[in-house]
Amino acid sequence: MLRRHRFAYNPLDHFMRNDKSDSKSGKPSRRHFLDSALKLGAASLTLPAFARALSADAPIPSEKPFELDEMTLPELQDGMKSGKFTARSLAEKYLERIGDMDTDGPALNSVIELNHDALAIADALDAERKSKGPRGPVHGIPVLIKDNIGTADRMMTTAGSLALLGFTPEKDSGVARRLREAGALILGKTNLSEWANLRSSHSSSGWSGRGGQTHNPYAYDRSPCGSSSGSGAAVSANLCAVAVGSETDGSIVCPSSANGIVGIKPTVGLVSRAGIIPISHSQDTAGPMGRTVGDAAALLGALAGVDPDDSATKVPGRKAAADYTQFLDRAGLRGARIGVIRKTYDFSESVAGVLTAAFDAMKHEGAVLIDPVEIASLGKFDESEMDVLLYEFKHDLNAYLDAAGPHVPVHSLKETIAFNEQFAGKEMAYFGQDLFVKAEKKGPLTDKAYLDALAKNHRLTRTEGIDAVMDKHRLDALVAPTAGPSWLIDLVDGDHDTGGTSSLAAVAGYPNINVPAGFVFGMPVGISFFGRAWSEPKLIKIAYAFEQATRHRTPPKFLATADLTHSS
Numbered sequence: 001m002l003r004r005h006r007f008a009y010n011p012l013d014h015f016m017r018n019d020k021s022d023s024k025s026g027k028p029s030r031r032h033f034l035d036s037a038l039k040l041g042a043a044s045l046t047l048p049a050f051a052r053a054l055s056a057d058a059p060i061p062s063e064k065p066f067e068l069d070e071m072t073l074p075e076l077q078d079g080m081k082s083g084k085f086t087a088r089s090l091a092e093k094y095l096e097r098i099g100d101m102d103t104d105g106p107a108l109n110s111v112i113e114l115n116h117d118a119l120a121i122a123d124a125l126d127a128e129r130k131s132k133g134p135r136g137p138v139h140g141i142p143v144l145i146k147d148n149i150g151t152a153d154r155m156m157t158t159a160g161s162l163a164l165l166g167f168t169p170e171k172d173s174g175v176a177r178r179l180r181e182a183g184a185l186i187l188g189k190t191n192l193s194e195w196a197n198l199r200s201s202h203s204s205s206g207w208s209g210r211g212g213q214t215h216n217p218y219a220y221d222r223s224p225c226g227s228s229s230g231s232g233a234a235v236s237a238n239l240c241a242v243a244v245g246s247e248t249d250g251s252i253v254c255p256s257s258a259n260g261i262v263g264i265k266p267t268v269g270l271v272s273r274a275g276i277i278p279i280s281h282s283q284d285t286a287g288p289m290g291r292t293v294g295d296a297a298a299l300l301g302a303l304a305g306v307d308p309d310d311s312a313t314k315v316p317g318r319k320a321a322a323d324y325t326q327f328l329d330r331a332g333l334r335g336a337r338i339g340v341i342r343k344t345y346d347f348s349e350s351v352a353g354v355l356t357a358a359f360d361a362m363k364h365e366g367a368v369l370i371d372p373v374e375i376a377s378l379g380k381f382d383e384s385e386m387d388v389l390l391y392e393f394k395h396d397l398n399a400y401l402d403a404a405g406p407h408v409p410v411h412s413l414k415e416t417i418a419f420n421e422q423f424a425g426k427e428m429a430y431f432g433q434d435l436f437v438k439a440e441k442k443g444p445l446t447d448k449a450y451l452d453a454l455a456k457n458h459r460l461t462r463t464e465g466i467d468a469v470m471d472k473h474r475l476d477a478l479v480a481p482t483a484g485p486s487w488l489i490d491l492v493d494g495d496h497d498t499g500g501t502s503s504l505a506a507v508a509g510y511p512n513i514n515v516p517a518g519f520v521f522g523m524p525v526g527i528s529f530f531g532r533a534w535s536e537p538k539l540i541k542i543a544y545a546f547e548q549a550t551r552h553r554t555p556p557k558f559l560a561t562a563d564l565t566h567s568s
Contacts, residue, residue, distance in 0.1 A: 063558050064100050068093055069238050070555060073137055073295045076241060080129065080140055087122040087129070087140030090241075091185055094142045098188075098239050106220065106558045110233040112147050112211040114188035116154050122185055137298040137325070139183030144240040146231050147189040147211070148196055149286065150275035151176045159277045160194040160208025162427055163410045163419040170405045174272025174307040175244060175286045182302035187240055190230025196251060197227040198279050198393055198439075199420075200431040202494035205229055205255075209427045213489065216258060217556035218523055219563075222486040223495065225258035227251040231289050232259035236556055242290040242299045248279045248389065250483075250502035252287045256514040257482035257526030260553060262296045262543070263289045265502075267533045268509035269312035270320055271303045278396035280389050281312070282454060283506055291553055293515065293544040297324040300536070319534035327537040332545030334366035338529075339373035339473055341480040347499055350567055351484050354518035354525050358550070362479075365549050367542075370473045377460035378504065384453040384460075385507050390439040391450040413440050430491040461508035470532060477531045477542050482514045485523035505530040513543045516552040522563045524552075 068076070068090070079085035095114065102108045115121070125140045134140070145151075148159040150169035158164040172180070179186055191211035197203055205226030206214035214229045216222040217237040224233045228245025232255030235243045245252045247265045256263025264287045271286045278284055288299035301324045306313045321327075340359065347355075363369055398412050410416045417436050420427045443450075466478065484498030505512040510533050517527035527546075529539050547553075 064105070066093075066097055066238055068097070068241075070291060071241070072292055073141060073241060073290075073298050076141060077134070077137060077139075080134075087125040087185060088119055090140065091118050091122045091142050091187060094187060094240055101237055101558075102234070102239055106215075106217070108215050108217055108233050108237055108239075109212055110191055110214045110224070110230040110237070111144065111239065112158075112160070112189050112191040112208075112230065113155050115186055118142075118185060118187050125183055125185060128183070135181075135183035136302065138179070138242075138302045141184050141241045142187040143179060143184045143242055143244065143299070144187055144190050144231060144234050145175065145179070145244040146192050146228055146246055146286075147208075148192060148246060148277040149173050149175050149189075149244060150277070151186065151189075153186075155189055157189075157277065158210050159196060160192050160210050161416070162209045162423060163416050165210060165409065167404070167408050169275060171275060173275025174305075174310060174313075175276065175303060178272070178303050178305055179244075184302060190228070190234055190243060192228060192230055193226030193251075195436075196246065196248060196277070196279050198248070198389065198435050199433050200494070201434055202431045204430060204489060204491050205495050206233075206489075207430065207491070213491070215489075216486050216523075217558055218260065219486070219559050219561050221488055221561045222523065223258065223489050225250075225254040225483065225486060228255045228263075228289065232256055232261060232263070235259070235261050235289050235291060237558075238291075238555070242288060242295050244286055244299070244303070245289050246276055246284065246286045247502075247506065248283045249385070249506035250500055252289065253482050253502050253512050253514040253526070253528055254500060256289055257516075257524060258486040260516050260524030260526075260556065261289055261291050261514075262293050262516070262547070263287065263514045264296050264300055264536070264540075265505065265512040266300065266304070266536060267511045269310075269315055269318055270511075270534070270536065271300075272305065272307035272310045272313055274307050274309035278393070278400055280392040281396050282388060282392060282457075283509060285509075293513075293540060293547045294325060294328055296513075297328060297540050297544075300324045317534070321537060324536065324540055327540040328544045329541045330545060330548050331366075332541035332543075333362055333549070334545075336367045336476045336542055337474055338362060338367050338369055338542070339469060339475045339478045340369055340371035341375065341378075341478055341501065341504075342372040343374065343378050347481060347484045348520070350520045351481065351525055354520065355481055355527070358517045358527050358546070361550050362546060365545055370475065373469050373473055373475075373478070375465055375469050375504070377464045381457050381460045381507060382503070384456045385503065387453040388450065388457055390435065391442045391445060391447070391453075394439045394442050395445050431494055457507045461504055462510075465504060466508055466510055466530070467532060475531070476538055477529045477535075480528055481517070482526035482528040485520045485525055501528055509533065511536050511539055513539050515543045515547050517550070518552050519554070519568050521567055522557070522559070
């Protein structure tokens, strides 16, 4: 691979150096901008170092020592308080780490773009700390955010699609605005499953036309899961302190499980959806991803807030806290009543062993497990969920693009489909857009079919699902394995999903927290705690106690393939 300057790498640089400007505006023309991107070729957009290493039977280049390895937010803040670190030095160290591990070296390919202004912003945050003190727990902390989260700066917002190449929103998303207000340093954007994985039913998680294939840092030939794949891999590989992902169904908790980190999928409406390229307004939410429950909770406090641009953040009964770290309780499992859901999974014996150990640890810490609990509606809303997603995707994406301003390259789902057909050699080199086509055929949100499907989803997952079983057994939380071990990346046939349990909480719009629970052949397996709407405090309390009792987080070894000589 070509060596990039360690503090200045940005995919945009390649396009700009090889582009021509529009004679009137002085800005790069859309045509030349896209042509430059497409000329990068399949090698740079898919599996460069990974394919080379495996075909040559050579090991992935080893990890370099990293001063900030596994450091938590409190440790980084203590370092800035003592003068050992500054926001600028942290940014420089993480940028060098990205150059060593993501761009070169193992080439994780998790970061799709870096913030050209990162060091200048860091200097301003350092000056503010010196004159006024820190704003809070994320002041000066380098954060990576998913490339569907809009930023009104010099970075693009593309959802990984070449159709949106060059697009920069005129206004920050609610998430970006909250991060800046909290003093966080947005270091760059992460790769994702293109369009948050709602383009094809045969997609490869972590692949996008713009960013190529992201890899799992535990074993490069295995999936990082999606769609917040880049955020998950980057946090796990210590390319940033914390990251932000987004979820419609599984896109925070699955990559958190696969990459051995903590991910919090909040109640829909706790965190603003405004300015995030949408799939479904009834299920979409952004959320924090970190290496510890404490770090994820601290970032959640920065993200959660009422946004005048998002009606879901102003619903009656909404419950939010300014600081979620107050709920970190080492004794949080003591007396907690937790229902074990077994109907949703049928994993291997090795995964069953991880779960047995996890449940035993909970009981040892004083939890009362009701095992199993039955939810009769499980499996009865799969089709209605997809119907709702297709209806809402067409409506929500068209509304987003319509409001995006005159400089957005495509203006509707229909135009996006046409773009993909025109540039099928790059956008559809490995899989198509059958879900896009199905969504385009859907009618308006006044259709009875849509309204009936949405009502069915909420009835089966809320009143006859989570709420019903928690009332019946007087539960504090439900627990289930998040997913099985990561599967092999397969660009020919797409994902070979090993099962998962995200849909119940996702369709309900309720919170879900993934915590590392163990390993199978060196691959992480996570466990999910979920519950009623706005129950993040109770779930954080339980998740933190489990994390502290088990401490399963182990940094990745950046292997070329899983070590099958050791089952755990």
